Amino acid sequence: MFNPENWTLMHGILVFAACAITIGVAGTRITGIVDQLADRTGIGEATAGAVLLGGTTSIGGSVLSVTAAWNGNAELAVSNALGGIAVQTFFLALADMVYRRANLEHAAASVPNMIQNALLITLLALIMLAPMVPNTTLWHIHPITPLLLIGYIYGIRLSQGAHNSPMWIPTRTRETREDEPDDTSKMPSMLRLWSEFALLFVLLGAAGWTLEPSATVIAERSGLTQTVVGIMLTAISTSIPELVTSIAAVRRGALTLAVGGIIGGNAYDTLFMAASDMAYREGSIYHTMTDDTLFWVSLTLLMSGILMMGLIRRERTGPGRIGVESLLLMLLYLGGAALLLTHL
Template sequence: MFLLEPSEWGLAQALMVFGACALVIAIAGTRITRVVDQLADRTGVGEAAAGAVLLGAATSLGGSVLSVTAAWNGHAELAVSNALGGIAVQTFFLAVADMVYRRANLEHAAASAPNMMQNGLLICLLSVIMLAPMLPDVTVFGIHPVTPALFGFYLYGLKLVQGATESPMWRPAVTLDTREDTPDDTTQMPSMVRLWTEFLGLMAVLGVAGWALEPSATTIARETGLGQTVIGVMLTAISTSIPELVTSVAAVRRGALTLAVGGIIGGNAFDTLFTAASDLAYRDGSIYHAMSNDARFWVALTILMSGILMMGLIRRERVGIGRIGAESVAIMVLYLGGVLLLLS
């Protein structure tokens, strides 16, 4: 039955493919967290930077392929809603990871200058995307000027994150529950060649699994009669964000708290480039001006969630409601509220 074209799949086939891909992503995502943690120590770049660049890019590969493919096929709303919905659900996943770490609130234990810098970068990039539809609808070779600005802003932001890692001008107060980014003993780790080979192999597995999720998710949506925005925000965004959930929980269990937070926030900043890459692939004008009101709502909601997370990293409440941070509770309420509004 799997020799059929995806367009010929029924709901049962699509669900089986979806489940198989999700399982592969869960296994590969758990393993790639350990590899990135070791690469962070081997290369000396630190967990926050490694989480932003390596873990964030690797776990976001499936979503980026999906958004670009959708844009190339002319489905602007699906491309944008997948990218923006992914950022929102991954922020929600950070609150889930906070529930896994029982010693103290994750915002308290993993506060660091690089993570705060990354979160500031994310808020700025989302604000640029939110401003884009209000700018003149002009393109050069089919590309809106905001697209190269997003790429440039992101690269400059990575430089600032690296600077905050190497020479921080601000440090969080160290408490008994603070988990600092201290390198492990590298003598017991595999060689750099083996680590990089394993990382690239796992990244390829995640990318292929994410690519395979797209037709199964589309088939499920078609068979159940869901709309395109619901597909992007609720189905493809969540399915392609499974690596972020798995890797963040796995990193917390390994004690790599900075990596867990940095992987989510860094991955979110990287995911804003889905929109820029989708504009490159979209041939019917500016993809920003094809954004629906629902997509703009999710941009605004994600900025609010990211701002609350920033406040949590600064406030650093040690123990909150149910032994998770009040910020995590607020993020979960906002996300679930947004989902209810979308489905209503």
């Protein structure tokens, strides 16, 4: 029963569904904790969203990608890592629909969020560059992998610096929601907050680890490619916390946290590729990327560029009281998914 090789398609689907529900519930709870930790520690909602919320809600996907790479399932590892970035950007457009006062890009104006989005575009460009350079590795690790790690750390430091000492600030309007700390005297102790945060972190990681064999079984038993399973199933299921937490943050009024959690999680997700490359023992995992995967990275770059323009433009209202950029993000993602499925 516990050996995935003996699972039927139904077993795989049931385990997959149980893990997805676990990720969704734990991801919902962790939003409030991160919001309080942002105020308690003074690091700000944008940085907390990127590092704590983005990293934690992405842990399930990162464990899945690394486990898949270690087991030699490079296609599943890559498609899960990169598919999650696109769907999470799509989720940001859905969160925009929930906030009715103004467009989310306008109300959650934040320099750190813009830096994190620029960081995401830079890291995605490095990933696209990797298959174009020689397939050379040192201890089975491609040179792009340390560049991704260094670039991420540098980008987060820039984001934190922009929060502490901004060189310019967005124009404040009636619809702009500033990142103002709540009353910390009414919050639980730091020990309790960090303890619950650590517990949920482990729970999300365990769910991601269990998702990998169930996703592999679904791919094998259903006849779907690992790319389709990675982009349309595992990437979406492991990204459920981003959808839940972003909507929960919007309803709490923590708009900067909502946007920072999505964009920061996207930047963090590029590190799935670095971690998967280190776990993959057969050479460079970047050189296993299929045409479908490269198409998805290109689409994600386009979506990230459009989001960047939305963060700078800050349109107050648009069609259906969401931004034009949000509408384009939804159309691009749904169109890309349709094209992927037509290749089945």
